[in-house]
Amino acid sequence: xxxxxxxxxxxxxxxxxxxxxxxxxxxxxxxxxxxxxxxxxxxxxxxxxxxxxxxxxxxxxxxxxxxxxxxxxxxxxxxxxxxxxxxxxxxxxxxxxxxxxxxxxxxxxxxxxxxxxxxxxxxxxxxxxxxxxxxxxxxxxxxxxxxxxxxxxxxxxxxxxxxxxxxxxxxxxxxxxxxxxxxxxxxxxxxxxxxxxxxxxxxxxxxxxxxxxxxxxxxxxxxxxxxxxxxxxxxxxxxxxxxxxxxxxxxxxxxxxxx
Amino acid sequence: xxxxxxxxxxxxxxxxxxxxxxxxxxxxxxxxxxxxxxxxxxxxxxxxxxxxxxxxxxxxxxxxxxxxxxxxxxxxxxxxxxxxxxxxxxxxxxxxxxxxxxxxxxxxxxxxxxxxxxxxxxxxxxxxxxxxxxxxxxxxxxxxxxxxxxxxxxxxxxxxxxxxxxxxxxxxxxxxxxxxxxxxxxxxxxxxxxx
Numbered sequence: 001x002x003x004x005x006x007x008x009x010x011x012x013x014x015x016x017x018x019x020x021x022x023x024x025x026x027x028x029x030x031x032x033x034x035x036x037x038x039x040x041x042x043x044x045x046x047x048x049x050x051x052x053x054x055x056x057x058x059x060x061x062x063x064x065x066x067x068x069x070x071x072x073x074x075x076x077x078x079x080x081x082x083x084x085x086x087x088x089x090x091x092x093x094x095x096x097x098x099x100x101x102x103x104x105x106x107x108x109x110x111x112x113x114x115x116x117x118x119x120x121x122x123x124x125x126x127x128x129x130x131x132x133x134x135x136x137x138x139x140x141x142x143x144x145x146x147x148x149x150x151x152x153x154x155x156x157x158x159x160x161x162x163x164x165x166x167x168x169x170x171x172x173x174x175x176x177x178x179x180x181x182x183x184x185x186x187x188x189x190x191x192x193x194x195x196x197x198x199x200x201x202x203x204x205x206x207x208x209x210x211x212x213x214x215x216x217x218x219x220x221x222x223x224x225x226x227x228x229x230x231x232x233x234x235x236x237x238x239x240x241x242x243x244x245x246x247x248x249x250x251x252x253x254x255x256x257x258x259x
Numbered sequence: 260x261x262x263x264x265x266x267x268x269x270x271x272x273x274x275x276x277x278x279x280x281x282x283x284x285x286x287x288x289x290x291x292x293x294x295x296x297x298x299x300x301x302x303x304x305x306x307x308x309x310x311x312x313x314x315x316x317x318x319x320x321x322x323x324x325x326x327x328x329x330x331x332x333x334x335x336x337x338x339x340x341x342x343x344x345x346x347x348x349x350x351x352x353x354x355x356x357x358x359x360x361x362x363x364x365x366x367x368x369x370x371x372x373x374x375x376x377x378x379x380x381x382x383x384x385x386x387x388x389x390x391x392x393x394x395x396x397x398x399x400x401x402x403x404x405x406x407x408x409x410x411x412x413x414x415x416x417x418x419x420x421x422x423x424x425x426x427x428x429x430x431x432x433x434x435x436x437x438x439x440x441x442x443x444x445x446x447x448x449x450x451x452x453x454x
Contacts, residue, residue: 256377256396
């Protein structure tokens, strides 16, 4: 049976992982390659590495990190952060990444999704959508609006139509982050995730808000997510991956049990 | 031992190379006929679209070379599909090593296509699955699949049962990505290299 995936996300700066609460206060959580290998060994189903610096110089450091990760781990991993062109994607795949995630660049230039899907195949193109529930404009009703720049900058795009559009353009997966729940540890945005997943024919990775093992159970049932992503709760060992997978398995959620 | 990874427009094969590195195996990445013919083991990877890949293989003469090989050959993902008779993906005639047609997963409520993620395989009947636990999990990404047929040596269920692995004479194939399928995938690759 196809299993639900547990995905730790490693925000990377200078080869080390960091995770900010609501993307602001950064804390150091260790060496990225070692941490990735540890998660893989513990049963993580996939890994995401986000380059949160993304200057030209750091980009070379990041590509070197991607190469070390690919050499070391034997599960799929996605890389993202500042990727905005066919050349960027080519460099990351060539370094050994299995998938790349694009975010702001897709909003700026939606045709990029089509280009990348055509060039590299949909299977390796993840479109990240950061969304926030806000008034759609002055005196306008509240809606789920796509944001860029780490969730700070609102766009004109409504989240559900944008999710449908990126699928039509050839995205292979959607990484959906609710900026309302991110960093709160109060649970994933279940209703929104269920709406997006129910309207999509590609997998949805839910992100933002995981604080307990029950939150993952909810996002896979009520939230209809295909994968659940989290960062600090794994990095600071508030939840251990083997315990989480054992718990979910016990709750009847299909899980890849490795031990 | 000489292992060759066949070079064609098969998308990203970097992770295949890294997986062989982890096993301590050396390899050549080439489309040269003499090199391929003289290899002890041949890996035919694949990511991408069937008709584009077949056109390329035809231009390079690889569509005739591959079926004529006599050493162990392992095709993965689209590589496996190209070793079948036909793919529904853009109505493509393939190499016909395995006499079976590759069909798209039918649209079915509750099943997204592509079939993407970790799924379990069973009903083993190949030296490549030696030592695997029952219902081992491997990583799939595909929208087309070969149904269960006389060449099936491991099967999987998504929408309906399909062939996760095929075997005929010296030809071996896996629909999933051994190279990123954790310890299970590593075992399958190492079983192939020690055939």
